[in-house]
Amino acid sequence: MTETPPLLEMRGIVKAFPGVQALRRVNLRVRSGEVLVLLGENGAGKSTLMKVLGGSQHADEGEILIEGRATRFNSPHDARRAGVAVIYQEFNLVPALTAVENIFLGQEQTRAGFVAQKQERRRAAELFARLGAKFDPDTPCRRLTTAQQQLVEIAKALAFEARILVMDEPSAALTAHEVAHLFELIRDLKRHGLGIIYISHRLDEVFTIADRVSILRDGQNVDDRSIHQITRQEMIEQMVGRELNDEFPARTVKPGAPRLEVSGLRRGRAVRDVSFAVRRGEILALTGLVGAGRTETVRLIFGADPREAGEIRLDGKLLAIRSPQEAIAAGMGLLTEDRKLQGLVLGHSVRENFALPNLTELSRHGFVQLGRERADFARYIDLLKIKVPHQEQRAGNLSGGNQQKVVLAKWLARNCEVLFFDEPTRGIDVGAKYEIYQLMNDLAAAGKAIVMISSELPEVLGMADRILVLHEGQITGEIRDVRRATQEQIMELAVA
Amino acid sequence: MKNPLPRFLADYGMMLVLFLLCGFFSVVTHSEQSPTGEAAAKQVATAIQKQFGTQARVLIAASDQPDDAAFVGKTERDLLASGAQVLAVVKGEPKAAREALQKIAASGGTLDAIACTQVTGAWLVFSDLKVDFPTLGEPRIIVPQRYRWPNFLKRENLLNIANQIAVIAIVAIGMTMVIVTGGIDLSVGSLLALSAVLAARFIRDFAGGLDASPAGMFLACLAAILLCGCVGAFSGAMITRFSIPPFIVTLAMMLVGSGLAYLLAKGQSIYQIPDSFVWLGRGADLFNLPNAVVLMVVLYALAHVLMSRMKQGRYLYAVGGNREAARLSGVPVQRVLMFAYVASALLAGLGGVIMASQLKSGSATYGNMYELYVIAAVVVGGTSLSGGEGKMLGTLTGAFTIAVIQNGMNLTNVESYTQKVVLGLVILGAVLLDQSRQRQ
Numbered sequence: 001m002t003e004t005p006p007l008l009e010m011r012g013i014v015k016a017f018p019g020v021q022a023l024r025r026v027n028l029r030v031r032s033g034e035v036l037v038l039l040g041e042n043g044a045g046k047s048t049l050m051k052v053l054g055g056s057q058h059a060d061e062g063e064i065l066i067e068g069r070a071t072r073f074n075s076p077h078d079a080r081r082a083g084v085a086v087i088y089q090e091f092n093l094v095p096a097l098t099a100v101e102n103i104f105l106g107q108e109q110t111r112a113g114f115v116a117q118k119q120e121r122r123r124a125a126e127l128f129a130r131l132g133a134k135f136d137p138d139t140p141c142r143r144l145t146t147a148q149q150q151l152v153e154i155a156k157a158l159a160f161e162a163r164i165l166v167m168d169e170p171s172a173a174l175t176a177h178e179v180a181h182l183f184e185l186i187r188d189l190k191r192h193g194l195g196i197i198y199i200s201h202r203l204d205e206v207f208t209i210a211d212r213v214s215i216l217r218d219g220q221n222v223d224d225r226s227i228h229q230i231t232r233q234e235m236i237e238q239m240v241g242r243e244l245n246d247e248f249p250a251r252t253v254k255p256g257a258p259r260l261e262v263s264g265l266r267r268g269r270a271v272r273d274v275s276f277a278v279r280r281g282e283i284l285a286l287t288g289l290v291g292a293g294r295t296e297t298v299r300l301i302f303g304a305d306p307r308e309a310g311e312i313r314l315d316g317k318l319l320a321i322r323s324p325q326e327a328i329a330a331g332m333g334l335l336t337e338d339r340k341l342q343g344l345v346l347g348h349s350v351r352e353n354f355a356l357p358n359l360t361e362l363s364r365h366g367f368v369q370l371g372r373e374r375a376d377f378a379r380y381i382d383l384l385k386i387k388v389p390h391q392e393q394r395a396g397n398l399s400g401g402n403q404q405k406v407v408l409a410k411w412l413a414r415n416c417e418v419l420f421f422d423e424p425t426r427g428i429d430v431g432a433k434y435e436i437y438q439l440m441n442d443l444a445a446a447g448k449a450i451v452m453i454s455s456e457l458p459e460v461l462g463m464a465d466r467i468l469v470l471h472e473g474q475i476t477g478e479i480r481d482v483r484r485a486t487q488e489q490i491m492e493l494a495v496a
Numbered sequence: 497m498k499n500p501l502p503r504f505l506a507d508y509g510m511m512l513v514l515f516l517l518c519g520f521f522s523v524v525t526h527s528e529q530s531p532t533g534e535a536a537a538k539q540v541a542t543a544i545q546k547q548f549g550t551q552a553r554v555l556i557a558a559s560d561q562p563d564d565a566a567f568v569g570k571t572e573r574d575l576l577a578s579g580a581q582v583l584a585v586v587k588g589e590p591k592a593a594r595e596a597l598q599k600i601a602a603s604g605g606t607l608d609a610i611a612c613t614q615v616t617g618a619w620l621v622f623s624d625l626k627v628d629f630p631t632l633g634e635p636r637i638i639v640p641q642r643y644r645w646p647n648f649l650k651r652e653n654l655l656n657i658a659n660q661i662a663v664i665a666i667v668a669i670g671m672t673m674v675i676v677t678g679g680i681d682l683s684v685g686s687l688l689a690l691s692a693v694l695a696a697r698f699i700r701d702f703a704g705g706l707d708a709s710p711a712g713m714f715l716a717c718l719a720a721i722l723l724c725g726c727v728g729a730f731s732g733a734m735i736t737r738f739s740i741p742p743f744i745v746t747l748a749m750m751l752v753g754s755g756l757a758y759l760l761a762k763g764q765s766i767y768q769i770p771d772s773f774v775w776l777g778r779g780a781d782l783f784n785l786p787n788a789v790v791l792m793v794v795l796y797a798l799a800h801v802l803m804s805r806m807k808q809g810r811y812l813y814a815v816g817g818n819r820e821a822a823r824l825s826g827v828p829v830q831r832v833l834m835f836a837y838v839a840s841a842l843l844a845g846l847g848g849v850i851m852a853s854q855l856k857s858g859s860a861t862y863g864n865m866y867e868l869y870v871i872a873a874v875v876v877g878g879t880s881l882s883g884g885e886g887k888m889l890g891t892l893t894g895a896f897t898i899a900v901i902q903n904g905m906n907l908t909n910v911e912s913y914t915q916k917v918v919l920g921l922v923i924l925g926a927v928l929l930d931q932s933r934q935r936q
Contacts, residue, residue, distance in 0.1 A: 302824070304823070304824060323823075324823055324824050324825070324826055325826045325827070325828055327826075328825075328826035329826070334824055336821075336824060341818075341820065341821070342818075342820050342821050342824055343821055343824075344818065344821055345813075345814055345817035345818040345821050345822065345884065346817075346818065347817050347818075347884050347885060348813065348814070348817050348884065352810065352813070352814070355810070356810070356814055356821075356822065356825040356826075356827065357825040357826045357827075359807045359810055359811070360807070363806070363807045366806050366807055366808060367805050367806055367807075368805060368806060368807055368810060370805075410825065
C-alpha cells in the first residue's frame with residue numbers, strides 16, 4: 001500500500017490569467033477507488049484546476065502524474081487518452097446526434113473506414129445496462145432529460161475506459177430520486193477502481209458520497225482531509241476564511257419607505273417564487289452561489305427575460321414590464337454582470353455607449369444633438385473620474401474599471417430610481433472599486449433603491465443594509481443585522 | 497481630437513482605391529480624341545471667324561448622325577451670329593456635298609471655308625477642290641482640332657458610369673442598413689424585378705397604358721414600391737417575431753418575389769408604357785445630369801444624415817454592434833430591425849421602378865444576381881458583415897469601385913467572362929486591404 005503511487009497526482013499547478021492569479025501551486029491527489037470532493041467558493045479555482053486536468057487549459061507551471069508517470073496534456077484529446085474524463089456542468093453533447101453517436105463521438109468504432117454501427121450499439125447497450133439507463137440509445141440527445149444526458153456523458157467516459165472521472169456539480173439539475181441513482185452509480189464506479197473528483201456546493205451530499213475532501217480558496221490548497229475528520233462547520237470556515245481587509249466607505253443612510261416590491265417571481269427552475277422589497281436609500285444584497293438564480297431574478301424584474309408569474313411594484317404602483325425598454329422607462333437601470341457581452345457595444349466609442357439609453361432625451365426631431373451629448377458625457381467623465389483619452393475612444397480598449405464607470409455613467413444620466421448592480425466590482429482594481437462603492441452610497445443617499453448582486457462575501461457584508469441569500473432559485477434566508485453577520489452565516493444559507 | 501486625416505482614411509480608405517483605379521484607367525485609355533457635336537462646332541466656328549473675319553462664306557458638311565445634327569445646328573448659329581454667310585448645309589452623303597458645291601459654283605459664288613467634322617473633312621470630294629471646282633476660289637477645309645484625353649474621363653463616360661450604377665447604389669443604401677444591424681437581405685434582386693413588373697402592370701392595367709398621365713404613372717410606381725415595402729415588413733416580422741435567421745427568411749422571399757414577378761408578368765415583358773415614363777431613368781434635367789443619378793445623390797445624402805446624425809442611425813449601429821447590450825439599454829431592437837428590412841425593400845422597389853423606366857418595360861428577369869452585386873458594393877465599401885460598423889458613403893464608394901472596374905474593362909476591351917473573374921478577385925482584394933488597414 002505504501003509504495004503504490006496514487007492514480008492521479010497534480011503537483012504545484014500554477015495558472016494565471018490577465019490580472020488574476022487563478023491557481024497558486026495547487027496539489028491534488030486521487031487514489032483508485034476513491035471519491036474526492038473538491039470544495040471552494042466561487043472563483044476559488046476549482047473550475048480552472050479541472051480545465052487543466054481535462055487538457056482544455058495549460059498550466060503555467062506544475063506537473064500531472066498518472067500512476068506516478070508524468071504526462072503532458074496539450075489538448076482534451078491527450079487527457080482522454082490518459083484516461084481522464086471531465087463532465088462539465090454544461091454537457092458536451094451534440095444535441096442532434098443520438099446517444100450512441102455521442103458516446104462514440106471522436107472514438108468511432110470503424111471497419112474499413114465505415115462506422116461499425118452494430119458493434120457500437122452492442123457496446124452502448126452494455127454500458128446502458130451497467131449504468132441502469134432505461135432509454136433508447138438511438139434517441140437524439142436533445143430529447144433526453146438532464147439526468148439521461150448525464151448518463152450519456154458517463155457512458156461516454158466509460159466507453160474509452162476512463163479511470164479518472166471529474167464531475168462538476170452533477171447533482172445541480174437533478175431531482176432527489178435521480179441524485180440517489182447517481183450516487184449508486186458512483187459507488188459502483190468506485191468498486192471498479194475509478195478515481196472520482198466530485199465538485200459540489202451541497203454540503204449535505206458531500207457527507208454521503210465523499211471519501212476525502214479537498215478545499216481550495218483563492219487558488220490555493222487550504223485543507224485536505226478524510227471525510228471522517230471534518231465537520232460541516234469546518235468546511236464552511238475553510239471555504240470562506242477570507243479576511244475582511246477591503247476598505248468600504250461608511251454607510252450613513254437610513255432606509256425609508258419601500259420603493260421596489262416584487263412578489264411571486266417565477267421562471268422555470270431558475271427563479272422559484274421570489275419576493276422581496278427594497279426601500280428608499282437602501283442597498284439590498286442578493287447573494288448566493290453562481291447559478292443560484294440571482295442574475296435571473298434581476299433579469300426578470302428588468303424585463304430582459306419573460307416571467308411566468310410575479311408582480312412588480314414601484315412606489316406602490318403596479319408595473320407591467322415586458323421589455324428592458326419598459327423597465328428603463330419606469331426608472332430602472334441594470335449594470336450587467338458581463339460588461340463585455342451585455343453592458344457595452346465594445347466596437348463603438350465610449351460616447352456612443354454613454355448615449356445609448358439616453359438618446360431620446362438627447363435628440364430633437366430624431367436628430368441627436370451632438371453638442372449636448374458631448375457636454376453631458378464630459379460632465380460624467382469628470383464626476384466619475386473616467387480615464388479616457390477622448391470621447392471617441394473605443395469602449396473595448398478601456399480597463400475594466402473604466403468600462404464599468406462608462407456603464408454607470410449611462411445609467412446615472414438617466415436618473416434611474418432603482419439600480420441593479422450585478423457583480424459591480426468584478427475584474428476591477430482596488431482603487432476603482434472604492435470609487436464605485438462611494439458612488440453606490442451617494443446614490444442611496446439620494447433616495448434611490450439599490451439591488452446589488454455579489455459573490456464577494458466581504459463586499460456583501462461591507463456594503464449592504466440587508467442581505468438576501470438565494471439557493472437554487474429560492475430565497476433561503478434574510479440577514480437584517482448585517483453588522484453582526486459573518487461570512488460563515490451567509491455560506492451556510494447559500495449551500496443550504 | 498486626433499489628426500483628422502488618418503481618421504478620414506480609416507473611414508473612407510476605399511475612396512483612395514477608387515481614385516487609384518480611376519487614375520489607372522485614365523492612363524490606360526488615354527488616346528486621341530476628336531471633338532464632336534457642339535464642342536466641335538464651337539471650335540470650328542471660332543476658327544473660321546479668326547481666319548476669315550465676319551464676312552466669311554461657308555459651307556457646312558456633316559453626316560446624318562445625331563451628334564452631327566448638333567454640330568450643324570451650333571455651327572450655323574454661331575457663324576450667322578458672327579455675320580458669316582452659310583451658303584449651304586450638307587447633311588448626309590458625299591454625293592450631297594458634291595451637288596451643293598456644284599450649285600454654288602453654278603451660281604458663280606466663291607467659298608472661303610468648309611466647316612467639317614473629323615469624318616466629313618476626309619471625304620474625297622473635298623480632297624482636290626482646286627481641280628474639281630476652280631471657280632470657287634480656294635476654300636479651306638476647317639476640321640475640329642484633335643487632342644489627347646482619356647476615354648475614361650470623358651464626360652459622357654463618367655455620367656454613363658454613374659447612370660449604370662445608380663440602381664445598384666440605391667438598393668445598397670438599404671442593404672447597408674440591414675448589414676449594419678448584423679443581418680443580410682438576399683431578396684432585393686427579386687423585389688427589384690417584382691417592383692418593375694408591378695409598376696409596369698399598374699400603368700398598363702389601371703393608369704391607361706400608353707396614354708397614362710404622369711400622375712397615374714407616379715401612383716402606379718408608388719404602389720409598386722409600397723408593395724415591396726410590405727414584403728420587407730413580412731421578412732422583418734419573420735426575423736423579429738419568430739427569430740428565423742435573416743439569411744433564411746430573405747432567401748425564401750427571394751424565391752417568392754421572383755416567382756411572383758414571373759407570375760404577374762406571365763413570363764413576358766410588359767411594354768405598354770408611355771414614352772414619357774423614361775423620364776426617371778433616362779432623362780437629364782438638372783445641369784444635364786441623369787435624373788437617376790441626381791436621385792441617387794439625394795438619397796445618399798439623406799441616408800448619410802440618418803446614419804450619422806439621427807437616433808435611428810445610432811440604434812441601427814447599436815443593434816448590430818451588440819444586440820443584447822442594446823436591448824438592455826432600452827433600444828427597441830425589434831422595431832429597429834423592422835425599419836432596416838422595410839427600408840431595404842422600399843429601396844429595392846425604387847430600384848425596380850428606375851430600371852423599368854430605363855428600359856421602358858417591366859420584366860421578371862430584371863435584377864437577376866443584383867443582390868450579390870449590392871452586397872459586394874456594401875462590403876467593398878468597408879461595412880463589416882458581422883454588423884455594427886460601416887459608413888453610407890463607404891457603400892457609395894464601393895458601388896462606384898465596382899462600376900469603374902466594369903467600365904474600365906469595357907473600355908479596354910476585356911471580354912465579359914474575364915471581367916467576372918477580375919471583379920471577383922477585386923472584391924476579395926478590396927476587403928483584404930480594408931481589414932489589414934483596420935488592424936493597424
